[in-house]
Amino acid sequence: MWRDAMLVAERDLRIEMRSKVALWQVVPFAILVLLLFAFALGPGPALLKESAPGLFWLALLFSSVLAAQRSLAIEGSDATRESTRLMGLDPAGIFLGKTLALTGELIALEIVLMAGVILLFHVVVGTWWLLVASLLVAALGLSAVSVLYGSLAGGARMRATLLPVLVLPILAPVLIAGARCFASAMANGPGLGGRWLSVLCVFAAVYLVLGIVLYGPMEES
Amino acid sequence: MRHTLDKLLGPVSVALVAITVWLGLFVTPPDAQQGDLVRLVYIHPALAWVALYVAFGMAAVCSLLYLWPRTRSMVFDRLAASAVEVGVVFTVLTLITGSIWGRPTWGVWWTWDARLTSTALLGVLFIGYLALRRVPAEPHIRARRCAVAALFAAVDVPIVHFSVVWWQTLHQGATVLNPNLTPTIHGLMAWTLLLSFVAFTLVFVWMVIARYRLETLREEGEDVELAEALVARRSEGVS
Numbered sequence: 001m002w003r004d005a006m007l008v009a010e011r012d013l014r015i016e017m018r019s020k021v022a023l024w025q026v027v028p029f030a031i032l033v034l035l036l037f038a039f040a041l042g043p044g045p046a047l048l049k050e051s052a053p054g055l056f057w058l059a060l061l062f063s064s065v066l067a068a069q070r071s072l073a074i075e076g077s078d079a080t081r082e083s084t085r086l087m088g089l090d091p092a093g094i095f096l097g098k099t100l101a102l103t104g105e106l107i108a109l110e111i112v113l114m115a116g117v118i119l120l121f122h123v124v125v126g127t128w129w130l131l132v133a134s135l136l137v138a139a140l141g142l143s144a145v146s147v148l149y150g151s152l153a154g155g156a157r158m159r160a161t162l163l164p165v166l167v168l169p170i171l172a173p174v175l176i177a178g179a180r181c182f183a184s185a186m187a188n189g190p191g192l193g194g195r196w197l198s199v200l201c202v203f204a205a206v207y208l209v210l211g212i213v214l215y216g217p218m219e220e221s
Numbered sequence: 222m223r224h225t226l227d228k229l230l231g232p233v234s235v236a237l238v239a240i241t242v243w244l245g246l247f248v249t250p251p252d253a254q255q256g257d258l259v260r261l262v263y264i265h266p267a268l269a270w271v272a273l274y275v276a277f278g279m280a281a282v283c284s285l286l287y288l289w290p291r292t293r294s295m296v297f298d299r300l301a302a303s304a305v306e307v308g309v310v311f312t313v314l315t316l317i318t319g320s321i322w323g324r325p326t327w328g329v330w331w332t333w334d335a336r337l338t339s340t341a342l343l344g345v346l347f348i349g350y351l352a353l354r355r356v357p358a359e360p361h362i363r364a365r366r367c368a369v370a371a372l373f374a375a376v377d378v379p380i381v382h383f384s385v386v387w388w389q390t391l392h393q394g395a396t397v398l399n400p401n402l403t404p405t406i407h408g409l410m411a412w413t414l415l416l417s418f419v420a421f422t423l424v425f426v427w428m429v430i431a432r433y434r435l436e437t438l439r440e441e442g443e444d445v446e447l448a449e450a451l452v453a454r455r456s457e458g459v460s
């Protein structure tokens with residue numbers, strides 16, 4: 001399973017490196033969302049700083065849906081799904097590979113967004129370990145849910161509009177816990193951030209297990 | 222026998238709702254603290270009961286039965302779809318009636334209370350289920366995807382139920398199904414509340430049966446259309 005996962009992750013990342021869709025479409029979209037939030041709220045630095053945790057996570061969620069669409073489009077194009085099945089790859093390995101590749105892309109996106117909120121919203125982080133841990137775990141959870149629901153959403157024609165409707169309500173706990181972790185990291189001490197981090201860990205673990213178990217049956221068609 | 226029951230179910234359930242409304246508006250006394258506002262208790266909890274426990278519970282059970290290889294049948298898929306569709310309607314009605322009660326009581330139409338928020342999220346999750354059903358796919362593939370989506374969404378049902386226990390909420394705790402199972406409502410008010418639960422549950426059953434029939438007819442219609450299209454195509458080849 002792990003060997004297949006590495007193969008699929010390497011393939012997805014290589015395609016991404018060559019096509020640069022994430023670099024030219026997803027990253028600009030994420031920065032644009034940050035700018036639009038600032039336009040909507042006004043230039044007051046106090047309000048932007050106070051709203052930064054929520055704005056960061058909303059920008060990340062919206063951008064992650066785009067990144068997930070791209071990752072799932074790779075699987076749907078040119079009969080890739082049939083090819084991988086004929087190669088005898090373990091479905092759980094395919095799920096894990098796609099999840100790992102998407103996690104890598106989301107971590108890169110998080111770094112860009114983090115730089116954005118520090119520069120644009122004047123955010124000062126006090127507890128870095130909490131912020132970094134929450135972002136890493138959340139990226140894994142976001143990716144697992146997106147890949148799993150992508151297989152549920154089926155045909156590529158409908159997925160573009162259906163995926164956000166299916167995924168965003170499921171990701172509400174990630175948004176809440178992630179924003180709380182971010183706010184705690186901005187404060188001097190971790191506070192209740194540790195508890196919210198454990199929520200993110202449980203969320204990621206549950207959806208990783210569900211994905212490993214259910215991705216195979218979902219992809220049978 | 223079955224047709225007689227079917228024919229009776231609609232009028233009986235509507236009549237019971239009418240009796241509930243009559244008892245709730247004109248016979249039961251006003252509350253000592255809430256006054257006439259308490260009369261919403263004869264509608265709102267019953268709607269929530271049907272939406273959360275009956276409809277989405279039924280959808281979860283039917284989805285499990287569909288996924289279980291020994292009981293796999295399209296009957297369960299249709300039943301789950303029908304229950305979700307009616308359940309979403311009841312969820313919206315629950316939120317609307319709760320909002321009407323909240324405005325004079327809390328001073329706002331909506332508050333970010335754990336019970337309200339998790340209920341709204343539940344509604345959106347099941348609207349996603351209905352959207353998923355509209356994705357064109359082979360019936361069994363669609364049924365399997367929808368069954369998994371329904372089970373994921375149903376995880377929110379216990380969260381909604383226990384939200385008033387787990388978090389500090391504005392929404393009051395359970396009146397009947399509280400942790401001690403000691404109802405805090407008595408006399409005619411309790412009987413009217415009980416009647417409202419029966420009435421709205423019967424309305425749900427009536428609507429699900431109608432929706433199930435419609436779904437069956439729609440699937441049969443698709444088969445007939447396909448058969449007719451095949452015949453027409455073959456006749457083109459002959460001529």
